[in-house]
Structure formats: C-alpha cells, structure tokens
Amino acid sequence: MNLQLLPILCLTFASSAVASNSYIVVAPKTVRPGLTVRISATILHASSDVRVQTDVIAMANSTCNQATASETISPGASGFIELQMPNQLPREDGPYSLRVTGSGGLTFMDETTLIVDQKCVSVFIQTDKGMYKPGQTVLMRFIAYKPTLLPYTGTVEVSITDPNYNLMAKWKDVRLDSGVASRDLPLSIEPPLGMWAISVSGECLKGKQTFRVDKYVLPKFEVTVKPPSFLVSSDTSVEGTVTAEYTYGQPVKGTLELTFYLKARYYDYYYSNPPKTLRMSNIKINGTKAFMLDSSKI
Known part of the structure; x- marks a missing residue:
C-alpha cells in the first residue's frame, strides 16, 4: 500500500474490506525546519508488531538522514510518530523526501517528495506611523514568534533602503528580547521622497515593511x-x-x-x-x- 502525503495532519479512515498485510501512513506534505512533524501510521493487518521508521532524506546526500524517528505499532492499531525537523534544511541539499519503512510483522518501504517551507518564524514590523516628514525620526519595532506562538529569541539583521534602493541604515545581530526589538532612524532635512523599506532577516525568517517620506500635505x-x-x-x-x-x-x-x-x-x-x-x-x-x-x- 502506498504512502499517502496530504496537506493536513490528521484524517479519519474507514474501510469495509482491507487486504492482508496492509498499512496506512498519513503525513503532511509541507514541512518547516525546526518543527516537529506528526505522522500517523495504522497497521491494518500484520503477523505481529511492526516497527515503523520515518526518515527525511536529502536528494543531494541520500546516505545521510536529516531526521529520523520510529514507533512500534500492533496489528489493527494506530500510532503517531513524532519526527523532529533539523533547524536547517538548505535548499541546495534538496529536494527532500520522506521515507517510511516497516519491519517485523510487516515489511515495506515507500518514499515520496516533501515540500520544505523555509519560513519557521513569523516576524511583524511596526512603525509609529505610516508617513514621515523630512527631519522626523522613524520609530520601528520588530516582533517575532514561532508557529507555537512562543517568542523567537534569536538575532536578526535589520536594513533600511530608500526609494532608489540605496542602503541607508543597517544593524547586525539585533537580539530579540522576549521576541521584541526596536530601533529608530532620524531622517535628514532633505531625504529622498517616496516609499522606504525596512527589511528584517534571520535564521529561517524574513520580513519587509514600507513607510512613506513626503513633504507636508493637507491632512486627510x-x-x-x-x-x-x-x-x-x-x-x-x-x-x-x-x-x-x-x-x-x-x-x-x-x-x-x-x-x-x-x-x-x-x-x-x-x-x-x-x-x-x-x-x-x-x-x-x-x-x-x-x-x-x-x-x-x-
């Protein structure tokens, strides 16, 4: 029976007739670095307990497993395998595949390609207002959190570019205390007018926000x-x-x-x-x- 890859984490299966020595494995099709993937395995029929092993394989180096986990499941029962993804899954080593093997009361091996979403941390960029006049100070705040809603406490790099894509400011190794950091940028009295951009990047995170610099206009x-x-x-x-x-x-x-x-x-x-x-x-x-x-x- 083939390995099933679905973009959801759990399904309910019902079957009125199944073949002897058969199994069902359900896993997410998209994975993220640093997160735990929960894989469901059901042994429908087998002569004895089955050891189900899951491995993430990099096509560029098929002899080295990026992640591995296993679980022993009895015939007629279901179980979950917690597969911890590594913190980095470089694109140059891909594509990646998920290999599932069974041993013991049922022997099988199946493999399918995974989609790796490099984003494992979400970042929000805030400014104290959307438009600034020449000579004012841009106040910025960065908030980063994991998919578990826990704060990301690593470091990021922050850069600001003007409408002509010139680099106007850059901060390296900005530490996010409790997932939050802030910076400010005083504008000159004659800055380039138009849309400026704030970029935040780090380990498996990337974000961008814009603000406008313009001369005084009638209030709207x-x-x-x-x-x-x-x-x-x-x-x-x-x-x-x-x-x-x-x-x-x-x-x-x-x-x-x-x-x-x-x-x-x-x-x-x-x-x-x-x-x-x-x-x-x-x-x-x-x-x-x-x-x-x-x-x-x-």
Whole structure:
C-alpha cells in the first residue's frame, strides 16, 4: 500500500474490506525546519508488531538522514510518530523526501517528495506611523514568534533602503528580547521622497515593511460609521457611532450630517414608492459622536 502525503495532519479512515498485510501512513506534505512533524501510521493487518521508521532524506546526500524517528505499532492499531525537523534544511541539499519503512510483522518501504517551507518564524514590523516628514525620526519595532506562538529569541539583521534602493541604515545581530526589538532612524532635512523599506532577516525568517517620506500635505481623515448589525420591526430607534480621525490618529473636529434609509426593493421603485429617509444635520463632532434616530418614522 502506498504512502499517502496530504496537506493536513490528521484524517479519519474507514474501510469495509482491507487486504492482508496492509498499512496506512498519513503525513503532511509541507514541512518547516525546526518543527516537529506528526505522522500517523495504522497497521491494518500484520503477523505481529511492526516497527515503523520515518526518515527525511536529502536528494543531494541520500546516505545521510536529516531526521529520523520510529514507533512500534500492533496489528489493527494506530500510532503517531513524532519526527523532529533539523533547524536547517538548505535548499541546495534538496529536494527532500520522506521515507517510511516497516519491519517485523510487516515489511515495506515507500518514499515520496516533501515540500520544505523555509519560513519557521513569523516576524511583524511596526512603525509609529505610516508617513514621515523630512527631519522626523522613524520609530520601528520588530516582533517575532514561532508557529507555537512562543517568542523567537534569536538575532536578526535589520536594513533600511530608500526609494532608489540605496542602503541607508543597517544593524547586525539585533537580539530579540522576549521576541521584541526596536530601533529608530532620524531622517535628514532633505531625504529622498517616496516609499522606504525596512527589511528584517534571520535564521529561517524574513520580513519587509514600507513607510512613506513626503513633504507636508493637507491632512486627510477617515470617517467610520458603526450602525447596529441588524434591526427588527419592533425597534423604535437606530443607535450607533460615527468616528472621524486624521491619518496620523488625531480626532477631527467639525460638523456632520447623517442620513439613514432602508434599501428599496424592486417593487418600491416599480410603484414609485422611494424609500423614506431620516436625516440629522449640524451635529458637532470631536473624533467620535454617538447618534440615535427615531426609526418609527420610516
């Protein structure tokens, strides 16, 4: 019976008839360096206990196992094999394959190709804002964690390039204390304008974030309306909030006009019955404003 490689970690199998001396092995198709791969093995029929061994083989050096683990499984039973991946699976040694062999009450050998995802740590890059003016200071923070959600405490290299791909700053061996590190970059009074890039790289991790450097422009703001998620026919009012903030996070002061209406149905237009609306005007707002409309008038 062939080895099955599936992109999920566990399945439920059901069979009404199986051949003698047969087995099922289920393993993930994609693996990551440094992580533990859980492989499921089921011995359907065998003369006695079977020792199931799993090996990760590098095609460039098939005589050297990159990882190995085994488990003894009784006939009619299932078991899991915990296969610990090495911290590094270099691309030049690949491609890699998973070899499964059985000995004892059932002898078999099967092999299939693995997909190696070199990313074993996720990194997030944050800046204190998205756009900077010449002469300001860019504040950066880097957060890295493993797929287990535990912090990554190794070292990384941080570099910053301008819109012309010139290297403007570089820090080597930046240590992530509890998975977090920070740096700052003072901009000159005449920096290249446009999109700058922050790159973070390390052992099996890589991340990139951009920010804009531009001269003063008129402030832009965003308006967000949060109405109720639903209404029922017995409701007599509609309550919600309106939030207006500049792109740099400060509240917008001014007046707003709020219009509420029910979406018209086809036959409303057909019989010239447009939807009724409720309107509130000249409402003072300073960042956030709560509203309440009398829906019984619609």
